[in-house]
Amino acid sequence: MSKTENYEARLSGASSEVASFDEHEKGLFGRLHHLLHTTPALVPLIVLVTAIVIFGLVLGSKFFSPFALTLILQQVQIVGVLAAAQSLIILTAGIDLSVGAIAVLCSVVMGKFTFDYGLPPFIAVVLGLTVGTAIGGLNGWLVSKVKLPPFIVTLGMWQIVLAANYLYSANETIRSQDIEEQAPFLQFLGTTFDIGGARLTLGVVAMVVLVAALAYALRATAWGRHVYAVGDDPEAAELAGVSVHRTLMSVYMLVGFICALAGWVMIGRFGSVSPSATTGVIGNIQAITAVVIGGISLFGGRGSILGAFFGALIVGVFELGLRMAGANPQWTFLLIGVLIIGAVAVDQWIRKVSA
Amino acid sequence: MTDPILKARGLVKRYGRVTALDRCDFDLMPGEILAVIGDNGAGKSTLIKAISGAVVPDEGNIWLDGKPVSFSSPIQARDHGIETVYQTLAMSPALSIADNMFMGRELRRPGWRGKVLRQLDRPKMEEIARQKLSDLGLMTIQNINQAVETLSGGQRQGVAVARAAAFGSRVIILDEPTAALGVKESRRVLELILDVKSRGIPIILISHNMPHVFEVADRIHVHRLGRRLCVIDPKNHTMSDAVAYMTGAETPPEVLQPA
Numbered sequence A: 001m002s003k004t005e006n007y008e009a010r011l012s013g014a015s016s017e018v019a020s021f022d023e024h025e026k027g028l029f030g031r032l033h034h035l036l037h038t039t040p041a042l043v044p045l046i047v048l049v050t051a052i053v054i055f056g057l058v059l060g061s062k063f064f065s066p067f068a069l070t071l072i073l074q075q076v077q078i079v080g081v082l083a084a085a086q087s088l089i090i091l092t093a094g095i096d097l098s099v100g101a102i103a104v105l106c107s108v109v110m111g112k113f114t115f116d117y118g119l120p121p122f123i124a125v126v127l128g129l130t131v132g133t134a135i136g137g138l139n140g141w142l143v144s145k146v147k148l149p150p151f152i153v154t155l156g157m158w159q160i161v162l163a164a165n166y167l168y169s170a171n172e173t174i175r176s177q178d179i180e181e182q183a184p185f186l187q188f189l190g191t192t193f194d195i196g197g198a199r200l201t202l203g204v205v206a207m208v209v210l211v212a213a214l215a216y217a218l219r220a221t222a223w224g225r226h227v228y229a230v231g232d233d234p235e236a237a238e239l240a241g242v243s244v245h246r247t248l249m250s251v252y253m254l255v256g257f258i259c260a261l262a263g264w265v266m267i268g269r270f271g272s273v274s275p276s277a278t279t280g281v282i283g284n285i286q287a288i289t290a291v292v293i294g295g296i297s298l299f300g301g302r303g304s305i306l307g308a309f310f311g312a313l314i315v316g317v318f319e320l321g322l323r324m325a326g327a328n329p330q331w332t333f334l335l336i337g338v339l340i341i342g343a344v345a346v347d348q349w350i351r352k353v354s355a
Numbered sequence B: 001m002t003d004p005i006l007k008a009r010g011l012v013k014r015y016g017r018v019t020a021l022d023r024c025d026f027d028l029m030p031g032e033i034l035a036v037i038g039d040n041g042a043g044k045s046t047l048i049k050a051i052s053g054a055v056v057p058d059e060g061n062i063w064l065d066g067k068p069v070s071f072s073s074p075i076q077a078r079d080h081g082i083e084t085v086y087q088t089l090a091m092s093p094a095l096s097i098a099d100n101m102f103m104g105r106e107l108r109r110p111g112w113r114g115k116v117l118r119q120l121d122r123p124k125m126e127e128i129a130r131q132k133l134s135d136l137g138l139m140t141i142q143n144i145n146q147a148v149e150t151l152s153g154g155q156r157q158g159v160a161v162a163r164a165a166a167f168g169s170r171v172i173i174l175d176e177p178t179a180a181l182g183v184k185e186s187r188r189v190l191e192l193i194l195d196v197k198s199r200g201i202p203i204i205l206i207s208h209n210m211p212h213v214f215e216v217a218d219r220i221h222v223h224r225l226g227r228r229l230c231v232i233d234p235k236n237h238t239m240s241d242a243v244a245y246m247t248g249a250e251t252p253p254e255v256l257q258p259a
Helices: A007-013 A027-038 A042-062 A067-092 A099-115 A121-144 A150-169 A176-182 A184-190 A203-221 A222-232 A233-240 A244-270 A279-291 A305-324 A328-352 B044-050 B075-078 B096-102 B122-135 B151-166 B182-197 B210-216 B239-247
Strands: A191-197 A196-201 B005-014 B018-027 B033-038 B061-065 B065-071 B082-085 B171-175 B203-206 B219-224 B227-232
Touching: A027 A042, A042 A305, A042 B061, A042 B210, A067 A099, A067 A222, A067 A233, A067 A244, A067 A279, A067 A305, A099 A150, A099 A184, A099 A244, A099 A279, A121 A150, A121 A184, A121 A244, A150 B065, A176 A184, A184 A244, A184 B044, A184 B122, A203 A222, A203 A279, A203 A305, A222 A233, A222 A244, A233 A244, A233 B075, A244 A328, A244 B065, A279 A305, A279 A328, A305 A328, A305 B151, B005 B182, B018 B044, B018 B061, B018 B182, B018 B227, B033 B044, B033 B065, B033 B082, B033 B182, B044 B061, B044 B075, B044 B082, B044 B171, B044 B203, B075 B082, B075 B096, B082 B151, B096 B122, B096 B151, B151 B171, B182 B203, B182 B210, B210 B239, B219 B239, B227 B239
Parallel strands: B033 B203, B033 B219, B082 B171, B171 B203
Antiparallel strands: A191 A196, B005 B018, B005 B061, B061 B065, B219 B227
């Protein structure tokens, strides 16, 4: 008996460095791995800068001008806002296929409420944002309380919202001139202003402010930490005292709100309210593409919203650069496909924690 | 005789036709380490869950410091100063040590940055986390912002115990803290447990490891068939006795605890 009870006495001679957190030398490669592990937005940033430099060298000042570079921002503003929304959902280990459809429906709500019901445009925008938040809330309730998989919930909601959009609007476009004359506030986010040769719109500003605000909230507030914890391991988060239900509801409602905001950005960008805008059909895939290229893990809990923003910009740079170079637009899709697979491969590598 | 800090009488919990707790009693004295042992399926975990708020018993009462309490969630138990270290540790691997220690009870910055911007007080949380870890002898932490998934099993356990010790003012419950650890790491965790005890916080230790139980426990609660069979003093009984009692091979001759 005493033999078995005393086996641990032998440990007194052993090294006691069990709980040391010393960082041993890992070499350059290991340090790069660690850096990427702690700053996941770095990979898309490197790709973005590289792409801009290469297109700049090849195309010269035609591409490397304030005008062209800010044109990219204008072209990605809708996808950028949707990608910010998508990032939040994907961080909770979900996926949202309904983002584009919600955006289109909300833009239609804003237009119809103004032109059909004669509401002041400001009230119509507020109501549009409310509708978006409500749809997001319904998604969140189905995911969090009814415990349906997010993919299924939003796949259904995508069809429901898109169909509701066509039914409600009778697929009638509200023309740009009419909006300009009667309700210019609807196009508010389309307001352009020039700084030097750069041309920006308020929609671009809204996108940048939104991304910055979300990046702050995710990094520096308790809510942000809870979003990551819920995406990482919901049971652990619950046991640690996080209300998973409240976190999920807040995320889905906020995402609905942001999608409605994207709808408002759409009116500014296109000038008109168009129920058949392609965003309703492919907005979700565009947003997921930006998020994945941005290095956010589809398994949740890892990645940063800045990465998704860079991801959206990368797509924009490729689209504009290749068009300026006169390439067949299919090359854009081909390269984006390569980027998606490459980004996930890098993500898998980063997730392998070095010993 | 002093009064128990945590007392339960007549706890019953049924799952369908299975009775996991059968009029079970439980007593934890101030400042002691009470080990809970029992065979698989004896209802140990249900008992612990009932005390930590993860399970609501069908019948029976629980008193904390002489006052009746009833918890419907682990968070309520925590608010009463009962902290549980789960076997799964309940940590988010991708988040940092400091983030995990303060998960669900983050500190906000004083003034407008905390109130309006809801900004976390990272420097303070990191300082407290570092201090709590070094209090428990986890001195050599270089980087409190390291992700938990980069730590070894023993280090993770250490962080989980430190989290419980940092916030558990009344009772700390440890569920199989050494089950997944190697010899050296187990030793470290046992020292942590004794450390926490020396601060006067009573501990409930659930374990299958008899040498560990007999080494650190002041009293041993033997659980059998959904109820407390007996409470023994490890100084007066051998490990073989304990195993015999909990498997039903032998009936305990005397009962330490008045019924």
